[in-house]
Amino acid sequence: MIFYLFVHGTLKMTITAVLLRGKGRWIFPVAIAILLGFIAFFGFDLSKQWSIWVLGLALFDTLTLALVANEWHSWSKG
Numbered sequence: 001m002i003f004y005l006f007v008h009g010t011l012k013m014t015i016t017a018v019l020l021r022g023k024g025r026w027i028f029p030v031a032i033a034i035l036l037g038f039i040a041f042f043g044f045d046l047s048k049q050w051s052i053w054v055l056g057l058a059l060f061d062t063l064t065l066a067l068v069a070n071e072w073h074s075w076s077k078g
Helices: 002-021 027-048 052-077
Strands: none
Touching: 002 027, 002 052, 027 052
């Protein structure tokens, strides 16, 4: 779990830094793929053993995925 939290935090900070620079259209599909990977991992983990904490992390990543997809849609419009 520590490895997940470290990688997750690092990736989200990288995504945020790229977006704040304003030069990151390419980061949206990368971020979506990474978040889908995390959600799939949590789904697999939940299928083995139920945990409210893992469910919470999966829901948090789902919310983040929705926000990233919405932001990508906003950037595509103009």
